[in-house]
Amino acid sequence: KKAKNGGDRYLFYTQRMNDSVAGRLTLESQLRRALERQEYVLHYQPKIHLATGQLTGVEALIRWQNPRTGLVPPGDFIPVLEETGLICEVGRWALQQAIADHLRWRTMGLTAVRIAVNVSALQLRDRGFIAQVQAAVGVDALASSGLEIEITESLAMDNVAASIGSLLALRAMGITVAIDDFGTGFSSLSYLAKLPVDTLKIDRAFVIDMTSGAQGLALVSTIIELAHSLKLKVVAEGVETAQQQSLLRAMGCDEMQGYLFSRPVPRELLESQFLAPAATQPMAAFTASTVR
Ligand code: C2E
Ligand code: MG
Numbered sequence: 041k042k043a044k045n046g047g048d049r050y051l052f053y054t055q056r057m058n059d060s061v062a063g064r065l066t067l068e069s070q071l072r073r074a075l076e077r078q079e080y081v082l083h084y085q086p087k088i089h090l091a092t093g094q095l096t097g098v099e100a101l102i103r104w105q106n107p108r109t110g111l112v113p114p115g116d117f118i119p120v121l122e123e124t125g126l127i128c129e130v131g132r133w134a135l136q137q138a139i140a141d142h143l144r145w146r147t148m149g150l151t152a153v154r155i156a157v158n159v160s161a162l163q164l165r166d167r168g169f170i171a172q173v174q175a176a177v178g179v180d181a182l183a184s185s186g187l188e189i190e191i192t193e194s195l196a197m198d199n200v201a202a203s204i205g206s207l208l209a210l211r212a213m214g215i216t217v218a219i220d221d222f223g224t225g226f227s228s229l230s231y232l233a234k235l236p237v238d239t240l241k242i243d244r245a246f247v248i249d250m251t252s253g254a255q256g257l258a259l260v261s262t263i264i265e266l267a268h269s270l271k272l273k274v275v276a277e278g279v280e281t282a283q284q285q286s287l288l289r290a291m292g293c294d295e296m297q298g299y300l301f302s303r304p305v306p307r308e309l310l311e312s313q314f315l316a317p318a319a320t321q322p323m324a325a326f327t328a329s330t331v332r
């Protein structure tokens with residue numbers, strides 16, 4: 041009875057589906073080629089110790105330097121990498137690159153700068169993942185002790201039993217584990233207490249709500265207390281204002297990360313803005329202070 045309309049609609053949808061499948065295939069092959077062509081880059085966002093203002097580490101955040109369209113943010117391609125399974129290869133690249141950069145900083149004398157790498161659900165559950173990490177850190181004990189793996193809350197809770205084995209293996213290597221975007225995944229608190237993790241990262245959404253009323257503030261304060269009572273370090277994400285910073289400091293949050301201090305920046309910029317002065321000037325500073 042509705043053959044005519046239904047027929048048209050059918051055609052229309054098929055056409056659109058074909059378009060989107062074709063589009064997806066193109067993007068998938070582009071993303072695959074991007075790996076071969078070395079078009080992925082890591083940008084680094086500093087993490088700051090709230091009480092002292094000192095740089096404690098950086099988070100590696102992937103971007104795709106598309107030669108035609110420019111820098112593509114991870115939100116635009118990570119989901120496709122995950123759907124196609126490519127995330128395991130690209131994730132391995134990110135891990136290797138981050139460790140290479142960390143080694144570079146250590147040879148510059150920066151042993152206190154830790155590096156955090158985001159790992160997706162598919163990677164963590166990949167049978168080869170732990171061996172991959174072992175290979176990437178090699179026999180370099182300093183690399184593993186300077187490394188943190190960030191996993192999202194939903195991922196860790198999704199299949200707790202499966203995650204625990206991998207998390208324990210990471211920690212056995214001296215690598216710390218952070219739960220990313222905490223507060224967005226409605227975790228069971230009993231699971232949280234059982235997970236072998238070191239750090240909670242409060243999702244940016246809570247940091248935003250913190251200044252919009254008493255409830256928002258109470259939530260963040262509760263997360264900080266929860267983390268500390270579980271002996272976890274707590275890091276606030278997406279800190280953009282001085283007001284947020286001072287509230288977090290007053291509530292005893294350990295570290296922060298956000299545009300207030302710095303956006304994620306290319307390695308060269310990180311080194312010149314945040315790492316180089318400490319790395320290249322100790323001699324000059326030492327000379328100056330001893331001459332005086
Ligand atoms: P994430 O791990 O929660 O990283 C924090 C995101 O918040 C980053 O977005 C960062 O640029 C952004 N951000 C930091 N401070 C502020 C702020 O003050 N204001 C605002 N508005 N945003 C801020 P980005 O770089 O676009 O990354 C998005 C997500 O992509 C990451 O969220 C992470 O889940 C994923 N991702 C990034 N790199 C990788 C990777 O190498 N592997 C995997 N599996 N996922 C990655
Ligand atoms: Mg992260």
Ligand code: MG
Binds near residue numbers: 221277
């Ligand atoms: Mg996060």
Ligand code: MG
Binds near residue numbers: 221243244277
């Ligand atoms: Mg987030």
